[in-house]
Amino acid sequence: MIGDPGQDSPSIGIVLVNWNGWRDTVECLESLLRCPHRSWFAVCVDNGSADGSTERIEAYCAGDLPATSPFFEYDPSTKPVAFMRVSGRDALSRARTGLPVPDRSVVVIENEANLxxxxxxxxxxxxxxAARSPEFCLFLNNDTVVDPDLLSEFVQAAARHPGTGFFGPKTYYYDHGGRRDVINFAGGSLDLVRGRTLHIGQNEVDLGQHDREREVDWVEGSCLLARSRLLDEIGLLDPFYFAYFEENDLILRGRRAGAGAVYVPRARLWHKVSASSRRSPTKLYYLTRNRLWFVRRFATRNELARFYAWFFGYRLWFLLGVYLVRYLSRPSAGALLRGARDGLGPLPDRPAT
Known part of the structure; x- marks a missing residue:
């Protein structure tokens, strides 16, 4: 394990989104508390949960609700954890007026609806x-478990690549048939002609074949470290995506600003892939619509023409056949068609940041 980098090390603001998933969230927080890099704080945005998530996260921070995980033993010595809860309506104003947010603390922002x-x-x-002006912001899915050295490895990689804006880890499946060494993501490649964001190394047993730190087309939003100054320059995630492709959009904007993405294999985590959103018509709708929006925003004219020929000449009809014939799912077929229709509509203007 990497040694404690000390109190003067770069600060990381960690952002998690919770929606009826407090068990995942407290497991993720417990894994973060095992990190020797101590200059971090967590902001957990609750998206209108109906399962008492905020109260349970507060109980965990107080030491009254142990986290459970197959990856580690619960450590009561790290409790209590400084905890604050603020409403979504006044969260930003409270941050700007000096709400104290110490290291290794947890702030829950409570929203009344799913944003x-x-x-x-x-x-x-x-x-x-606004609260701390951290050097880095880490977008982290709440259904992940981080390796103790993840934060330290990210900080060291950022020092090695001062011109890079984004960093991503080697991601494993949380449980792949009882194994924890099966890769889900080892950096990403991009194919705008097919509208595909490909996972390098997906479903491969880790034998060290993806251990080289390197620049990649994109890194996954389940664990995405970004330099705060770059976010100030290019803006944040585009909310019109709602879900899916938003991190790809962000990273391509960063690349156009001269700041790319680096895959950091020594930074590791385990992800309960799609734990919060199983295969559903809603997911299919957003994947289809957002794929079209994403390609239209970033492809060249030639790439866009080739994408349209492939998607509307083959892929759309193939998927309709799959959902109607194989799965007998008219709702899924309808979601696919609505996504294609809306993806061809006017592109939303980017919001002011």
Whole structure:
């Protein structure tokens, strides 16, 4: 384990989004408390949960509700954890007026409704930057478990790549048939002609074949470290995506500003892939619509023409056949068609940050 970098090390504002998933959230927080890098604080944005998430996260921070995980033993010595809860309506104003947010503390922002993944992350990021002005912001899915050295490895990689804006870890499946060494993500490649954001190394057993730190097209939003000054320059996640493709959009904006993404294999975490959003018509709708929006925003004319020919000449009809014939799911087929229709509509203007 990497040694404690000390109190003068770069500060990291960690943003998590919770929606009826307090068990995942407290497991994630417990894994963060095992990190020797101590200059961090967590902002957990609750998206209108109905399961008492805020109260349970507060009980965990007080030491009254142990976290459970197959990855580690619960450590009561790290409790209590400084805890604050603020309403979504006045969170930013409270951050700007000096709400104290110490290291290794947890702030829960309570929203009355589900703002979507992108806007909830933005809300947490605005709060973090107003409250502490951290050098880095880490977008972290609440259904993850981090390796103790993840934060330290990220900070060291950022020092090695001062011109890079984004950093991502080697991500494993939380449980892949009882194994914890199966890779879900080892950096990403991008194919705008197919509208595909590809996972390098996906479903491979980790034998060290993806241990080289390198620049990649994109890194996944489940664990995405960003320099705060770059976010100030290019803006935050586009909330019109609601969910899916928002991190790809952000990273391509960063690349156009001259700041790319680096895959950091020594930073590791385990992800309960799609734990918060199983395959559903809603997910299919957003994936389809957002794929079209994303390609239209970033592809060249030639790439866009080739994408349209592939998607509307083949892919759309293939997927309709799959959902109607194989799965007998008319709701899924309808969601696919609505997503394609809306993806061809006017592109939303980017919001002011």
């Amino acid at each position: 979507g993944f992108a806007e909830a992350n933005n809300q947490g990021t605005r709060f973090a930057m």
